[in-house]
Amino acid sequence: xxxxxxxxxxxxxxxxxxxxxxxxxxxxxxxxxxxxxxxxxxxxxxxxxxxxxxxxxxxxxxxxxxxxxxxxxxxxxxxxxxxxxxxxxxxxxxxxxxxxxxxxxxxxxxxxxxxxxxxxxxxxxxxxxxxxxxxxxxxxxxxxxxxxxxxxxxxxxxxxxxxxxxxxxxxxxxxxxxxxxxxxxxxxxxxxxxxxxxxxxxxxxxxxxxxxxxxxxxxxxxxxxxxxxxxxxxxxxxxxxxxxxxxxxxxxxxxxxxxxxxxxxxxxxxxxxxxxxxxxxxxxxxxxxxxxxxxxxxxxxxxxxxxxxxxxxxxxxxxxxxxxxxxxxxxxxxxxxxxxxxxxxxxxxxxxxxxxxxxxxxxxxxxxxxxxxxxxxxxxxxxxxxxxxxxxxxxxxxxxxxxxxxxxxxxxxxxxxxxxxxxxxxxxxxxxxxxxxxxxxxxxxxxxxxxxxxxxxxxxxxxxxxxxxxxxxxxxxxxxxxxxxxxxxxxxxxxxxxxxxxxxxxxxxxxxxxxxxxxxxxxxxxxxxxxxxxxxxxxxxxxxxxxxxxxxxxxxxxxxxxxxxxxxxxxxxxxxxxxxxxxxxxxxxxxxxxxxxxxxxxxxxxx
Ligand code: ASP
Numbered sequence: 337x338x339x340x341x342x343x344x345x346x347x348x349x350x351x352x353x354x355x356x357x358x359x360x361x362x363x364x365x366x367x368x369x370x371x372x373x374x375x376x377x378x379x380x381x382x383x384x385x386x387x388x389x390x391x392x393x394x395x396x397x398x399x400x401x402x403x404x405x406x407x408x409x410x411x412x413x414x415x416x417x418x419x420x421x422x423x424x425x426x427x428x429x430x431x432x433x434x435x436x437x438x439x440x441x442x443x444x445x446x447x448x449x450x451x452x453x454x455x456x457x458x459x460x461x462x463x464x465x466x467x468x469x470x471x472x473x474x475x476x477x478x479x480x481x482x483x484x485x486x487x488x489x490x491x492x493x494x495x496x497x498x499x500x501x502x503x504x505x506x507x508x509x510x511x512x513x514x515x516x517x518x519x520x521x522x523x524x525x526x527x528x529x530x531x532x533x534x535x536x537x538x539x540x541x542x543x544x545x546x547x548x549x550x551x552x553x554x555x556x557x558x559x560x561x562x563x564x565x566x567x568x569x570x571x572x573x574x575x576x577x578x579x580x581x582x583x584x585x586x587x588x589x590x591x592x593x594x595x596x597x598x599x600x601x602x603x604x605x606x607x608x609x610x611x612x613x614x615x616x617x618x619x620x621x622x623x624x625x626x627x628x629x630x631x632x633x634x635x636x637x638x639x640x641x642x643x644x645x646x647x648x649x650x651x652x653x654x655x656x657x658x659x660x661x662x663x664x665x666x667x668x669x670x671x672x673x674x675x676x677x678x679x680x681x682x683x684x685x686x687x688x689x690x691x692x693x694x695x696x697x698x699x700x701x702x703x704x705x706x707x708x709x710x711x712x713x714x715x716x717x718x719x720x721x722x723x724x725x726x727x728x729x730x731x732x733x734x735x736x737x738x739x740x741x742x743x744x745x746x747x748x749x750x751x752x753x754x755x756x757x758x759x760x761x762x763x764x765x766x767x768x769x770x771x772x773x774x775x776x777x778x779x780x781x782x783x784x785x786x787x788x789x790x791x792x793x794x795x796x797x798x799x800x801x802x803x804x805x806x807x808x809x810x811x812x813x814x815x816x817x818x819x820x821x822x823x824x825x826x827x828x829x830x831x832x833x834x835x836x837x838x839x840x841x842x843x844x845x846x847x848x849x850x851x852x853x854x855x856x857x858x859x860x861x862x863x864x865x866x867x868x869x870x871x872x873x874x875x876x877x878x879x880x881x882x883x884x885x886x887x888x889x890x891x892x893x894x895x896x897x898x899x900x901x902x903x904x905x906x907x908x909x910x911x912x913x914x915x916x917x918x919x920x921x922x923x924x925x926x927x928x929x930x931x932x933x934x935x936x937x938x939x940x941x942x943x
Pocket of ligand 1: 506527528529530569843844845888889890
């Protein structure tokens with residue numbers, strides 16, 4: 337291969353095949369950088385030695401595919417290239433074959449400046465020849481292999497589940513495949529193998545995994561793909577901790593395969609605590625948590641500042657931001673988006689001038705480092721808005737508190753991003769100095785109120801098990817589907833997310849294994865028995881035949897590889913990705929199909 341010859345190979349005969357990366361003519365000497373997946377070797381063609389080869393070599397263009405037979409030779413000391421693994425040697429050509437020519441590509445794999453992404457995606461085969469893409473795809477292979485090996489060693493079977501199936505309950509829109517044999521009926525591409533993997537537990541395969549493509553037809557946000565790959569697993573008789581142990585194990589193997597070490601076990605945090613401390617369910621632990629500084633103010637202070645004394649006053653500390661200019665301080669306010677009744681105090685100096693005692697107490701409580709220029713911004717409830725009681729629930733965090741926490745949570749991240757260059761905490765993905773701060777977020781609420789539909793929805797998916805201790809809340813609320821005050825609001829799920837540096841890598845749960853409880857959950861979600869039967873009848877029936885307790889999780893492989901390859905987007909680690917408009921620019925999919933195909937399917941397209 338083109339990346340393998342070393343000084344110790346000098347004198348040996350070799351045959352190299354690959355692409356012409358570059359050609360340099362120096363009169364009677366002609367140099368070819370020959371490239372394949374493993375690297376580049378310099379080939380020398382000497383006219384004085386063989387005029388015919390020299391002439392043929394003169395016709396070579398970039399990206400021609402050639403085969404060269406020759407002898408490996410040590411380079412002169414002055415021409416050694418220490419930046420290339422093969423830089424001490426060259427291959428002296430004795431025979432040259434042109435295996436194939438190439439049109440002039442729209443860009444070259446060796447170009448240092450990247451062309452625009454549309455061109456890269458259209459000519460993906462050229463783009464994939466670039467070193468960076470070869471590295472990304474190799475990393476993907478290594479990571480997937482490490483995960484496979486780890487899980488196999490732990491006794492998991494990799495089992496395939498169908499792609500042509502029926503709607504799964506992950507809550508996104510399905511991609512549909514029309515059936516020709518039964519006109520008017522459709523398969524759905526799986527949003528996840530959820531029901532199949534649960535059925536595999538019923539079938540006695542107590543440890544299942546699959547590195548599997550999933551399909552979700554969502555309005556694509558910047559970095560989403562309609563088809564993406566999940567590391568999907570399920571096990572019988574688990575506690576949540578057993579699932580976490582497996583995930584920590586295969587992530588350790590995956591990170592190791594890519595040259596990074598991580599610490600296990602990951603810390604754990606209740607959903608409620610995550611909201612209270614970070615205002616978000618996927619906290620970035622690289623930044624300090626909130627501090628509630630309400631007590632640092634006197635009742636009169638709060639009144640003068642028109643702060644609602646019944647709600648938390650959140651101090652957000654962003655470390656090492658340094659002195660802010662007037663203009664920079666003015667820029668903070670527009671970064672704040674109040675989720676209702678929350679207001680911002682971005683000028684901590686002014687607070688200090690007016691309320692020195694409070695400011696000193698806040699500095700102490702937040703562990704503010706004045707010399708390092710920590711920035712403190714306060715978010716509090718507005719007294720004008722009054723204590724918000726519009727939608728009380730049975731949750732520990734009331735909606736009014738949630739509004740403050742959530743507004744502060746978003747601001748905390750926005751501030752960290754804005755000053756990323758200064759505080760040095762947010763490193764670019766792939767920076768070896770990166771701190772991998774993993775976290776398990778647990779005990780999510782079972783149900784979420786959908787304001788549009790005016791009813792309760794499953795926060796994870798409807799097969800997630802409620803907490804044993806919250807069963808009575810489920811019982812009392814099971815029929816108050818359209819009541820935002822229902823006790824189901826307080827039911828916690830045995831659901832968990834694994835989070836890395838503020839990104840959700842995956843979620844899972846312990847499942848419901850009893851049909852009676854599953855029916856109750858469907859009822860609480862406003863599904864009639866007939867509806868549940870028509871959507872999941874086969875699954876409900878399967879539950880009645882001796883279903884062991886089971887649970888699992890799914891993690892996004894693309895995102896993990898992206899982090900490990902140090903890539904900036906998912907498209908950089910997927911060989912043939914789609915654009916934000918779900919188009920494959922290389923093969924130009926989706927396309928219209930012929931009238932005949934439509935006729936056969938019994939489908940008419942409305943213009
Ligand atoms: N099927 C779920 C998902 O794709 C994961 C799980 O519950 O295992 O999000």
